[in-house]
Amino acid sequence: MSLDEPIISRRGLGRLGVAAATIAAVGAVKAATSPAEAQTSGGTIKVGILHSLSGTMAISETTLKDVMLMLIEQQNKKGGLLGKKLEAVVVDPASNWPLFAEKARQLLSVDKVAAVFGCWTSVSRKSVLPVFEELNGILFYPVQYEGQECSRNVFYTGAAPNQQAIPAVDYLMKESKVKRWVLAGTDYVYPRTTNQILEAYLKLKGVAQEDIMINYTPFGQSDWQNIVSSIKKFGSAGKKTAVVSTINGDANVPFYKELGNQGIKATDIPVVAFSVGEEELAGVDTKPLLGHLAAWNYFESVDTKENKAFIKDWKAFTKNPKRTTNDPMEAHYIGFNMWVKGVEKAGTTDPDAVIDALIGVSVPNLSGGYSALMSNHHITKPVLIGEIQADGQFNIVSETPGLVVAQEWSPYVEDTKDLIGDWRAPLKCGAFNVKTGTCTAGKKA
Amino acid sequence: MHRLIAPLLLVILVLAGWGARADGIDDAYDALSASALTISPASFDSVRHGVEQLAVSGDPRAAVVIGALHDGMLYANDDHALFVQQPDGTYVDARTGAAAPDVTDDDVKAVRVNNAVRGAIDGALGILQLFSPDSPVRLEAASAVFTSHDPAALPALDKALAKETDPAVKRRIEQARAAALLSAPDASQADRLAAVATLRDRGDQDSRSLLSALAGQTGPVADAASAAVVSIDRVLQIWSIAESVYYGISLGSVLLLAAAGLAITFGVMGVINMAHGEMVMIGAYVTFVVQQLMHAYLPSLYGISLLIAVPMAFLVSGLIGVAVERSLIRWLYGRPLETLLATWGLSLVLQQVVRSLFGANNRDVDTPGWMSGAYQLGGLTLTWNRMYIILFAFLVVAALMAALRYTPLGLRMRAVTQNRRMAAAMGIRTPWIDALTFGLGSGVAGIAGVALSQIDNVSPNLGQGYIIDSFMVVVFGGVGNLWGTTLGALTLGIVNKFLEPIAGAVLAKIVVLVLLILFVQRNPRGMFPLKGRAVEA
Numbered sequence: 001m002s003l004d005e006p007i008i009s010r011r012g013l014g015r016l017g018v019a020a021a022t023i024a025a026v027g028a029v030k031a032a033t034s035p036a037e038a039q040t041s042g043g044t045i046k047v048g049i050l051h052s053l054s055g056t057m058a059i060s061e062t063t064l065k066d067v068m069l070m071l072i073e074q075q076n077k078k079g080g081l082l083g084k085k086l087e088a089v090v091v092d093p094a095s096n097w098p099l100f101a102e103k104a105r106q107l108l109s110v111d112k113v114a115a116v117f118g119c120w121t122s123v124s125r126k127s128v129l130p131v132f133e134e135l136n137g138i139l140f141y142p143v144q145y146e147g148q149e150c151s152r153n154v155f156y157t158g159a160a161p162n163q164q165a166i167p168a169v170d171y172l173m174k175e176s177k178v179k180r181w182v183l184a185g186t187d188y189v190y191p192r193t194t195n196q197i198l199e200a201y202l203k204l205k206g207v208a209q210e211d212i213m214i215n216y217t218p219f220g221q222s223d224w225q226n227i228v229s230s231i232k233k234f235g236s237a238g239k240k241t242a243v244v245s246t247i248n249g250d251a252n253v254p255f256y257k258e259l260g261n262q263g264i265k266a267t268d269i270p271v272v273a274f275s276v277g278e279e280e281l282a283g284v285d286t287k288p289l290l291g292h293l294a295a296w297n298y299f300e301s302v303d304t305k306e307n308k309a310f311i312k313d314w315k316a317f318t319k320n321p322k323r324t325t326n327d328p329m330e331a332h333y334i335g336f337n338m339w340v341k342g343v344e345k346a347g348t349t350d351p352d353a354v355i356d357a358l359i360g361v362s363v364p365n366l367s368g369g370y371s372a373l374m375s376n377h378h379i380t381k382p383v384l385i386g387e388i389q390a391d392g393q394f395n396i397v398s399e400t401p402g403l404v405v406a407q408e409w410s411p412y413v414e415d416t417k418d419l420i421g422d423w424r425a426p427l428k429c430g431a432f433n434v435k436t437g438t439c440t441a442g443k444k445a
Numbered sequence: 446m447h448r449l450i451a452p453l454l455l456v457i458l459v460l461a462g463w464g465a466r467a468d469g470i471d472d473a474y475d476a477l478s479a480s481a482l483t484i485s486p487a488s489f490d491s492v493r494h495g496v497e498q499l500a501v502s503g504d505p506r507a508a509v510v511i512g513a514l515h516d517g518m519l520y521a522n523d524d525h526a527l528f529v530q531q532p533d534g535t536y537v538d539a540r541t542g543a544a545a546p547d548v549t550d551d552d553v554k555a556v557r558v559n560n561a562v563r564g565a566i567d568g569a570l571g572i573l574q575l576f577s578p579d580s581p582v583r584l585e586a587a588s589a590v591f592t593s594h595d596p597a598a599l600p601a602l603d604k605a606l607a608k609e610t611d612p613a614v615k616r617r618i619e620q621a622r623a624a625a626l627l628s629a630p631d632a633s634q635a636d637r638l639a640a641v642a643t644l645r646d647r648g649d650q651d652s653r654s655l656l657s658a659l660a661g662q663t664g665p666v667a668d669a670a671s672a673a674v675v676s677i678d679r680v681l682q683i684w685s686i687a688e689s690v691y692y693g694i695s696l697g698s699v700l701l702l703a704a705a706g707l708a709i710t711f712g713v714m715g716v717i718n719m720a721h722g723e724m725v726m727i728g729a730y731v732t733f734v735v736q737q738l739m740h741a742y743l744p745s746l747y748g749i750s751l752l753i754a755v756p757m758a759f760l761v762s763g764l765i766g767v768a769v770e771r772s773l774i775r776w777l778y779g780r781p782l783e784t785l786l787a788t789w790g791l792s793l794v795l796q797q798v799v800r801s802l803f804g805a806n807n808r809d810v811d812t813p814g815w816m817s818g819a820y821q822l823g824g825l826t827l828t829w830n831r832m833y834i835i836l837f838a839f840l841v842v843a844a845l846m847a848a849l850r851y852t853p854l855g856l857r858m859r860a861v862t863q864n865r866r867m868a869a870a871m872g873i874r875t876p877w878i879d880a881l882t883f884g885l886g887s888g889v890a891g892i893a894g895v896a897l898s899q900i901d902n903v904s905p906n907l908g909q910g911y912i913i914d915s916f917m918v919v920v921f922g923g924v925g926n927l928w929g930t931t932l933g934a935l936t937l938g939i940v941n942k943f944l945e946p947i948a949g950a951v952l953a954k955i956v957v958l959v960l961l962i963l964f965v966q967r968n969p970r971g972m973f974p975l976k977g978r979a980v981e982a
Binding site: 054056058059062174175176187215216217218220221222223225226227229230232233235236237238239250253254257258260261262263266267268270279280282284285291293387389390395396397398399 | 517
């Protein structure tokens with residue numbers, strides 16, 4: 001092979017370089033890897049697992065696939081469900097949002113699964129939502145999210161903002177006497193909606209506009225120097241300052257590192273995060289994170305019998321004594337047990353019957369209580385606040401005395417303050433306006 | 446026998462303590478155990494009060510007990526008795542220091558701390574260490590008291606100030622005293638005015654924070670404080686410009702590192718290598734492996750593991766680069782679109798290979814002690830890791846330029862890129878030069894990975910974040926020109942950092958990209974286009 005002919009002029013190279021960069025930026029044209037591992041067999045109930053096993057989100061979602069496999073295996077050991085064995089159908093949407101919808105369609109129409117457990121990011125949930133509504137499937141969504149949604153076909157086992165963000169802000173306001181707030185987030189739907197709710201809530205609590213600083217960064221931000229420096233400046237106004245972080249997974253580590261390097265300790269400006277859990281802290285140098293906070297509904301360090309048994313099973317199942325557990329795993333644990341109970345109650349896996357049977361089902365959670373599935377398709381949860389310890393676990397410093405009921409539509413946002421979701425007869429509406437008495441969206445006869 | 450005596454002794458000791466000492470110490474010890482038994486805001490408050498009381502009580506065990514609490518070694522049993530766990534796992538009684546052989550792990554629970562307690566502990570340890578014989582410890586201690594600015598520390602500060610001989614420590618103690626005075630409303634006005642002056646002279650953000658806390662009050666002290674805030678702000682304003690420049694250079698150096706290898710493979714060879722970021726990622730993983738191996742086999746040299754990782758990363762990424770060139774890219778010369786797609790596919794393959802080998806989770810690469818923390822230059826916080834990366838980036842580029850200019854390989858590379866036929870006629874094996882050039886570019890990318898492992902996540906996605914920026918830098922600076930790449934990286938970094946505070950991080954990136962596209966429209970060959978006949982070939 002010779003290079004005698006001119007390939008392309010240098011002029012063109014510059015343009016091509018920009019084109020290459022643009023392709024990378026638009027990116028994410030990734031092929032799906034594994035086809036469904038499903039075969040049709042008569043005596044089984046199929047359960048779909050829709051979590052990314054490759055791509056950016058694999059870091060968080062692979063664990064959830066594993067925990068589902070464990071729960072299904074345990075249920076089969078107990079004799080299955082309705083006298084049939086459960087069969088997991090694992091698909092890989094590869095962190096590619098449109099592919100989530102395709103894979104969901106495949107699970108529901110080709111594999112005919114009875115229920116799907118899956119999704120992590122809100123954008124993936126929004127992508128599959130029309131598919132589940134069209135094909136009348138059941139989705140269990142295990143991750144804390146921004147709320148403002150209530151679909152008949154989705155069961156939200158993660159926290160709504162009032163089950164995570166608002167109690168965390170209350171804690172800082174009360175215990176740390178925080179007067180000034182930095183709302184820092186990655187630029188996408190979850191942080192934007194959460195911060196919108198928090199901003200309204202803080203103002204309601206008498207925080208002035210100049211005491212709130214909102215900052216958004218792109219996905220995967222790694223250079224936090226001047227953002228941390230401006231947080232430091234913002235914090236030098238003589239009032240106790242805290243950062244409420246909705247920064248997404250990967251960008252967190254450089255953020256905390258920069259805080260540590262610029263000498264900001266948790267005792268000066270605490271950071272409370274909603275997306276940092278045990279899984280994210282594994283493989284991270286926790287020195288600069290010490291004392292920073294996270295709000296969740298579950299921590300691996302929860303000291304209960306149920307949790308100890310769960311951790312033991314998990315380590316045995318993964319054959320890895322170092323595997324951690326985290327909040328979305330607990331959500332799947334609760335969601336799966338709820339679905340099992342709902343199917344038993346309905347006596348069938350028919351979606352309409354199960355959706356109706358699920359409301360009111362109550363199962364033990366891992367923090368020593370019971371979580372109930374409410375008529376808004378969200379579950380009741382305790383809210384825990386933990387400080388990061390040197391070993392990457394959380395030291396629980398606050399726990400709500402009782403369970404918190406999810407507010408699917410935020411009362412702090414003007415557009416949604418009059419809405420409620422109630423999927424029981426006779427209302428059967430995902431967004432019912434209590435002022436006007438009309439169902440604004442999601443009506444299902 | 447022994448079992449009986451120990452509790453008895455304890456009772457006697459406790460009773461003796463009761464008689465001999467002030468009630469304050471007993472209360473302090475009692476308060477300390479609260480958060481071991483129940484977690485509530487009140488129990489943490491109690492521990493905090495306990496720490497504060499104990500620090501100023503003059504109790505000889507105070508430093509040990511508070512130190513144990515700081516290290517998470519303080520335990521309490523159901524009867525509120527406190528024990529300190531020793532490094533060997535046994536317990537001693539916290540109040541007396543006597544061994545407590547009967548206590549086992551099951552009897553006691555750790556006293557929990559939260560941020561408020563941690564702050565109190567730092568302040569308390571600061572007070573206790575003000576009298577340490579080492580001046581660096583005293584300096585640390587004075588800084589801790591400054592941060593906690595607890596008026597209760599005033600007597601200790603006065604005493605320490607009278608004894609202090611080291612001028613730097615003395616100044617810091619004066620500042621700590623000023624901070625405490627400002628929080629003490631019953632201090633005399635003269636004292637408080639002097640305190641305001643001391644803090645104004647210190648002039649940093651912490652002082653500003655303390656002074657502006659007085660806002661809203663009236664009287665001469667508050668007036669002096671608000672005047673001081675204004676004067677501090679004026680100084681900080683100037684520093685913030687210097688800060689933006691520094692951050693820009695720092696970002697630019699990271700871009701430069703990531704782009705230096707691409708300046709060779711794309712700039713010199715004209716190969717659109719979309720897998721360039723993955724070579725960076727592999728370099729970061731080599732750093733991780735080197736650290737793990739050294740941790741296991743050469744713990745004495747662990748501190749310099751990064752230095753050893755540099756040549757290793759160069760070799761591994763470089764060899765992979767040579768292999769890629771020989772097996773894939775050489776078949777695609779002259780077909781840029783196919784090269785783009787093939788290397789894009791290769792990047793996905795490499796990511797998934799790494800994900801399968803090391804798992805999808807981030808890997809923990811330690812930052813050595815000499816790279817953590819920051820150097821305070823006036824109002825400028827210069828973080829060590831960034832400073833080393835700036836230095837490292839320029840060293841890498843200098844070495845690369847020297848290699849191209851002064852080594853036989855560099856000579857051949859330049860010959861081949863300038864006139865391939867002539868070079869071949871002179872007996873240069875041009876295919877091998879192509880392979881080595883690509884290997885060099887990939888190896889430099891690997892070196893960049895070592896540096897990036899210090900500031901970014903070591904994950905399979907590491908490279909993706911840099912590929913766009915790298916292409917931008919090379920195109921902007923002028924394809925095939927290392928000087929252009931250097932200046933391009935620095936310009937993009939500084940422009941980005943000046944835009945960020947105004948426009949926000951997201952918009953700043955977009956604005957930079959739009960400006961770049963406009964620039965390339967006008968100057969398709971970048972800032973420093975290559976001149977000469979070879980260019981038009």
